[in-house]
Amino acid sequence: MTATLRNLEGNEACALGAIRAGCRFFAGYPITPSSEVAEVMARELPRVGGTFIQMEDEIASMGAVIGASMGGVKAMTATSGPGFSLKQENLGYACGAEIPCVIVNVMRGGPSTGMPTRPAQGDIMQARWGTHGDHAIIVLAPASVAEAYSETIRAVELSETLRVPVVVLLDEVIGHLTETVDLAAVPEAPEVWRSFATGPREGFQPYAVTDDLIPPMPRPGDGYRAHCTGLTHAPGGFPTQVPEVATAAVTRTTDKLVHHRERIESWQVQDAEDSDLLIVAIGISARAARQAVRDLRAEGLKIGLFRPVTLWPFPEEALRETVARSGAKAVLVPEMNQGQLVLEVERVLAGRAPALRLNRIDGQPITPDDIADRAREALK
Amino acid sequence: MKDTADATAFDVNDWIRQDQMPHFLCPGCGHGIALRALVWALHEQGIDKDKLAVVSGIGCSGRLSAYIDANTFHTTHGRPLTFATGLKLARPDLTVVVITGDGDCLAIGGNHLIHAARRNLDITCVMLNNEIYGMTGGQVSPTTSGGRYTSTTPMGNSEPTFDACALATAAGAGFVGREVTMQVLALRDLLKQALAHPGFSFVEVLSDCTEIYGRKNDLGASPEMMLAKKSEMRPFAYRNTVDVPFRPNHLRTGVIARNDRPEYGAAYRTMAAGLHGEKGDA
Numbered sequence: 001m002t003a004t005l006r007n008l009e010g011n012e013a014c015a016l017g018a019i020r021a022g023c024r025f026f027a028g029y030p031i032t033p034s035s036e037v038a039e040v041m042a043r044e045l046p047r048v049g050g051t052f053i054q055m056e057d058e059i060a061s062m063g064a065v066i067g068a069s070m071g072g073v074k075a076m077t078a079t080s081g082p083g084f085s086l087k088q089e090n091l092g093y094a095c096g097a098e099i100p101c102v103i104v105n106v107m108r109g110g111p112s113t114g115m116p117t118r119p120a121q122g123d124i125m126q127a128r129w130g131t132h133g134d135h136a137i138i139v140l141a142p143a144s145v146a147e148a149y150s151e152t153i154r155a156v157e158l159s160e161t162l163r164v165p166v167v168v169l170l171d172e173v174i175g176h177l178t179e180t181v182d183l184a185a186v187p188e189a190p191e192v193w194r195s196f197a198t199g200p201r202e203g204f205q206p207y208a209v210t211d212d213l214i215p216p217m218p219r220p221g222d223g224y225r226a227h228c229t230g231l232t233h234a235p236g237g238f239p240t241q242v243p244e245v246a247t248a249a250v251t252r253t254t255d256k257l258v259h260h261r262e263r264i265e266s267w268q269v270q271d272a273e274d275s276d277l278l279i280v281a282i283g284i285s286a287r288a289a290r291q292a293v294r295d296l297r298a299e300g301l302k303i304g305l306f307r308p309v310t311l312w313p314f315p316e317e318a319l320r321e322t323v324a325r326s327g328a329k330a331v332l333v334p335e336m337n338q339g340q341l342v343l344e345v346e347r348v349l350a351g352r353a354p355a356l357r358l359n360r361i362d363g364q365p366i367t368p369d370d371i372a373d374r375a376r377e378a379l380k
Numbered sequence: 381m382k383d384t385a386d387a388t389a390f391d392v393n394d395w396i397r398q399d400q401m402p403h404f405l406c407p408g409c410g411h412g413i414a415l416r417a418l419v420w421a422l423h424e425q426g427i428d429k430d431k432l433a434v435v436s437g438i439g440c441s442g443r444l445s446a447y448i449d450a451n452t453f454h455t456t457h458g459r460p461l462t463f464a465t466g467l468k469l470a471r472p473d474l475t476v477v478v479i480t481g482d483g484d485c486l487a488i489g490g491n492h493l494i495h496a497a498r499r500n501l502d503i504t505c506v507m508l509n510n511e512i513y514g515m516t517g518g519q520v521s522p523t524t525s526g527g528r529y530t531s532t533t534p535m536g537n538s539e540p541t542f543d544a545c546a547l548a549t550a551a552g553a554g555f556v557g558r559e560v561t562m563q564v565l566a567l568r569d570l571l572k573q574a575l576a577h578p579g580f581s582f583v584e585v586l587s588d589c590t591e592i593y594g595r596k597n598d599l600g601a602s603p604e605m606m607l608a609k610k611s612e613m614r615p616f617a618y619r620n621t622v623d624v625p626f627r628p629n630h631l632r633t634g635v636i637a638r639n640d641r642p643e644y645g646a647a648y649r650t651m652a653a654g655l656h657g658e659k660g661d662a
Contacts, residue, residue: 015662016662025466025469027466043660044660046648047655047657047660047662048662051648051652055462055495056492056494056495059459059462060465060492060495063456063461063462063465063466064462064465064469065466066455066463066466067435067453067462067465067466067468067470068467069466069470071433072471073470075466089456090462093455093456220431220433220451221430221471221473221474223430224451225449225450225452227454228453228454229446229454230455231454238446239446
């Protein structure tokens, strides 16, 4: 019997989750603190008939991942802030041409080379808005090693079924944290694939508007001989500058995430019934918040936690509803940056409750005590 | 090599997406000749269109992929070799051809060219060199000849030029060749050899940009520009007498280098075959 309990690092769990979900191509470039993802992929992919390649730079690895996915193979890359910036142009291509792919971004201190070995959460906005133009993208934010495993599986599945790039956004703490993971906690299920084009070759339109807004993808060799371009394209796949066709083309790629929102959104709440103060946090900051909530509840303070697991698109209805249900008079957003997540929280709450901030940019994780102190002050 | 098709007769219309005609190239542009030579070579090599992937970058050359009746991918500026690398590794059963330009391949994409050549993955890279950024309005490129006027060299170009073939050769490309658009049949035959080579093949096509580069430098119409290019050719037999990294006054054409280094994809798969099925951590 195969042992399903494993001691894994977050980065390792991402790699193993991707392979479990059927990822068979990885292209990467060394960068701290994500390199372990590439190292595990280099070791494991050849054992399952997959391909690993270390490319000449971050841009090339993103290009190779998109190229492999165009060929009909599930593909992933991993990086950290500066490398994530370099990947953004090709990431935009994947958004525009709707090529499934997964990008693991392990956040470190920035800007620039910053503090490469220290944790941060400074890419919350880069993950959403890093590439240019109007685009749809999904960002998942695991807060444990088990979740790094299960959310990477979900990333591959969402990317495939929705034809959209998915970012798995870890912070350095989660990436390098070792925890015991039960691999069997993710139930066995049939492998999830994109819908490949079938049917007549004649008159085939690679970007036809379907009911679910996700056009089946032509696979080279299947006889469709389609064109794929980063230029704004008509349903036939070729460039267009006809105003209404261009509008419809871009709008469909963003609408599809709205259409499938229920499948995409994921969040967790802890002690959110009857809270005077609701904490909103992701990643390791949410782990600290979880402990702070326990400590403060033990003191008799009414405090709860809302944790977006899907960071983008932000589970906005769920947050508004949680705030309303709990009766929270304010929310507190602890994050390892100067305030990014709080901007979205403020937008979503639109004055329903003030959003208080707690920020660290010193390369140290936010501690439960940091949060508890700030919460006590707020509840005074 | 024979000048006529041996198997079935070549008809360019069989390879061109008729619904994408007329093409957008300027009158006199050499890229159309290169495109014809390429699909002619593909035809004579018996390449199956369903198994053909053409990957292009950005620029005038980048738009050519849309005209070929195959699986075509118009990617990002300078990066078609990276997309092609992923595609070929994921799908070794496909014939992968890259169409790129001098700016795409040697400036923004220069890093990818040297590593693709070093890696020696089985991709045929066709670089159309018209010495200019035509699509963006005529800016200087890494191959713009000395003294030439462009929109960003109003005093004349004072930068030395890249010899793309010397670069690809030095980086280890399995097959390297150069031809001018004036010699269509020689170009076709060079491309056939490139397609047949199991490894990274690099072919530089000396094309002409009549409308922008020619006009700006008073080089005459397309026939004059093509004749001038032809006169700059250096006989193939003298190929080893000029060996400097920067372009000499006379260019060498034909097959410039070839080697039988292992093809990367096959080498990876051979090594992986020993591990396949072995119990790992995944």
